[in-house]
Amino acid sequence: SKNGCARIFSTVVLLALFxxxxxxxxxxxxxxxxxxxxxxxxxxxxxxxxxxDRFLDVVKTQPEKPFIHFRDETFTYREADELxxxxxxxxxxxxxxxxxxxxxLFVSNEPLFVWLWLGLAKIGCSAAFLxxxxxxxxxxHCFSCSGxxxxxxxxxxxxxxxxxxxxxxxxxxxxxxxxxxxxxxxVESFKDKMSQAxxxxxxxxxRSHLSFQSPAVYIYTSGTTGLPKAAVITYSKLWxxxxxxxxxxxxxKDVIYxxxxxxxSTGFVGITGAIDQGITVALRSKFSASQFWDDCRKYNVTxxxxxxxxxxxxxxxxxxxxxxxHQVRLAVGNGIRADVWREFxxxxxxxxxxxxxxxxxxxxxxxxxxxxxxxxxxDSFLHRHFHPYALIKYDIVKGEPLRDSSGFCIExxxxxxxxxxxxxxxxxxxxxxxxxxxxxxxxxxRDVFKKGDVYFNTGDLMCIDEDNFIYFQDRVGDTFRWKxxxxxxxxxxxxxxxxxxxxxxxxxxxxxxxxxxxAGMAAVALRDGLNFDSADVFKHVENFLPAYARPRFLRIQxxxxxxxxxxxxxxxxxxxxxxxNQITDPLFFLDEKEKDYVPLTPDVFNSVTSGKIKI
Ligand SMILES: *[C@@H]1O[C@H](CO)[C@@H](O)[C@H](O)[C@H]1NC(C)=O
Ligand SMILES: *[C@@H]1O[C@H](CO)[C@@H](O)[C@H](O)[C@H]1NC(C)=O
Ligand SMILES: *[C@@H]1O[C@H](CO)[C@@H](O)[C@H](O)[C@H]1NC(C)=O
Numbered sequence: 001s002k003n004g005c006a007r008i009f010s011t012v013v014l015l016a017l018f019x020x021x022x023x024x025x026x027x028x029x030x031x032x033x034x035x036x037x038x039x040x041x042x043x044x045x046x047x048x049x050x051x052x053d054r055f056l057d058v059v060k061t062q063p064e065k066p067f068i069h070f071r072d073e074t075f076t077y078r079e080a081d082e083l084x085x086x087x088x089x090x091x092x093x094x095x096x097x098x099x100x101x102x103x104x105l106f107v108s109n110e111p112l113f114v115w116l117w118l119g120l121a122k123i124g125c126s127a128a129f130l131x132x133x134x135x136x137x138x139x140x141h142c143f144s145c146s147g148x149x150x151x152x153x154x155x156x157x158x159x160x161x162x163x164x165x166x167x168x169x170x171x172x173x174x175x176x177x178x179x180x181x182x183x184x185x186x187v188e189s190f191k192d193k194m195s196q197a198x199x200x201x202x203x204x205x206x207r208s209h210l211s212f213q214s215p216a217v218y219i220y221t222s223g224t225t226g227l228p229k230a231a232v233i234t235y236s237k238l239w240x241x242x243x244x245x246x247x248x249x250x251x252x253k254d255v256i257y258x259x260x261x262x263x264x265s266t267g268f269v270g271i272t273g274a275i276d277q278g279i280t281v282a283l284r285s286k287f288s289a290s291q292f293w294d295d296c297r298k299y300n301v302t303x304x305x306x307x308x309x310x311x312x313x314x315x316x317x318x319x320x321x322x323x324x325x326h327q328v329r330l331a332v333g334n335g336i337r338a339d340v341w342r343e344f345x346x347x348x349x350x351x352x353x354x355x356x357x358x359x360x361x362x363x364x365x366x367x368x369x370x371x372x373x374x375x376x377x378x379d380s381f382l383h384r385h386f387h388p389y390a391l392i393k394y395d396i397v398k399g400e401p402l403r404d405s406s407g408f409c410i411e412x413x414x415x416x417x418x419x420x421x422x423x424x425x426x427x428x429x430x431x432x433x434x435x436x437x438x439x440x441x442x443x444x445x446r447d448v449f450k451k452g453d454v455y456f457n458t459g460d461l462m463c464i465d466e467d468n469f470i471y472f473q474d475r476v477g478d479t480f481r482w483k484x485x486x487x488x489x490x491x492x493x494x495x496x497x498x499x500x501x502x503x504x505x506x507x508x509x510x511x512x513x514x515x516x517x518x519a520g521m522a523a524v525a526l527r528d529g530l531n532f533d534s535a536d537v538f539k540h541v542e543n544f545l546p547a548y549a550r551p552r553f554l555r556i557q558x559x560x561x562x563x564x565x566x567x568x569x570x571x572x573x574x575x576x577x578x579x580x581n582q583i584t585d586p587l588f589f590l591d592e593k594e595k596d597y598v599p600l601t602p603d604v605f606n607s608v609t610s611g612k613i614k615i
Pocket of ligand 2: 298300
């Protein structure tokens, strides 16, 4: 019959489509999910429904549901509501904080961090989340650039506060310390006042001036290069961050483990994502590889978050018989390497890994939703249609995008690394850094494909393969040139860590007198109890890397310096170079003739810098 024919025909077409475009349905699904969240955003926007409103709704519907487990304490949603009311009252009653002010939090991961943020939101104030590792000048810089008028510090950070107290008091900043008594003039105690304050709800009119465009919080970029900058997270942007978690498949039955810093977007999204779903958070003060799985078992955790090297640290712990006895089903994060993924799943069982790409302040999000190991996302015309972005050719040496004769940028070819840029528009805004127009302007790229357009410069080099999978290559500042070739430091680090004795590697380029570009160097940390096996490392490097990408110098360190979110620090290492007269760590030199890494003695150093040894 005609109908039957049509059915067979459409089935054949669908099958053909499926074989030709096996990822098409997944692409559609991803774009639809994104559109669904956009619709939700528009709906919320009509009533200015914020994450705080969501929190209060959860308090109403399930007051006795545990919100936060921390050490041996559990706080329900109702208790969190009451405690944040108390915190809000301390601010108001102090007379130093007015509705609409910004208050900086200098507090490590503990439930009080959350009560303070909620409390501030309840009185229509914004919170700036200071990294609790910064000190002195950096601390002052971060504080000042948020425009905050008050600072709240954890008791254990009192010394760090006192170091900068004279400057703060000079600027008439109010300083609160989270203890029952203050031992210092000019510093107000907080906890005593909080325990006396009423836990009654705060009137809604205190926050009636807030809209979706009001700043909810300020989150600092990690500052691997230069000083941290404060990114503005409006109530609208906060929803976008929150929905990263729902897009990655978290649901209302989950328990999420948050051990990443709350001052960073990843940790904070763990909390706000939990509020969105009305679920429980197991909060930990600090990531600990040895405690990680014990915590997951103790709190019945089903979802974990990762960033940077966390998965590698977990794989590096000694094997245990109960490695697979846990309920974790989903890991959401960014920066897992393919080899670590394989090892992780092999060792800890069938955990689904959702790799998400997106900067705190950025306006584009990519997600690995297709199961391709190593890929961070998919390039699809659907996605581009709703959200224009591109990979453009980039000149590593000049440090800027290549432009054609009419001054426009050029899209990178398939398989070729390019800089990811994404169009700034009403739908995909870039809100910039607070009080830093210059840095904000620097992240904008103008006249990209036509006169007058503006794109957000992610600063990340990516590559799209024949099947339209997107792979992360390197940070722009990290990739360097040697012998006329681009060296992607993360790729080199991946290869070096394949050697048995190497636990971690941080790769960068160093200046060599008389040579163009930068020669590769790697700072490495060894696996516990293993010696540096120079021949084995050489073998890996020779087998897997082209000559120009092989690190010429190795520097062995007890441990590698990382930021609070486990990103490697490169600037200092790059400046220190490879001079054995100045560096006390053991140094090695790649000797092509010996087919080995040999000790880098002052003699070898002199021969390299004078050009007697050609590298
Ligand atoms: C949302 O906030 C804006 C800005 O304050 C305001 O103009 C608008 O009326 C608010 N909408 C609702 C429904 O309250
Ligand atoms: C974890 O689950 C077990 C079994 O369902 C339950 O007895 C225990 O109370 C749960 N622990 C927490 C912290 O919820
Ligand atoms: C991509 O997602 C799939 C399926 O969830 C997962 O198996 C794979 O590990 C992910 N790849 C990366 C690099 O995250």
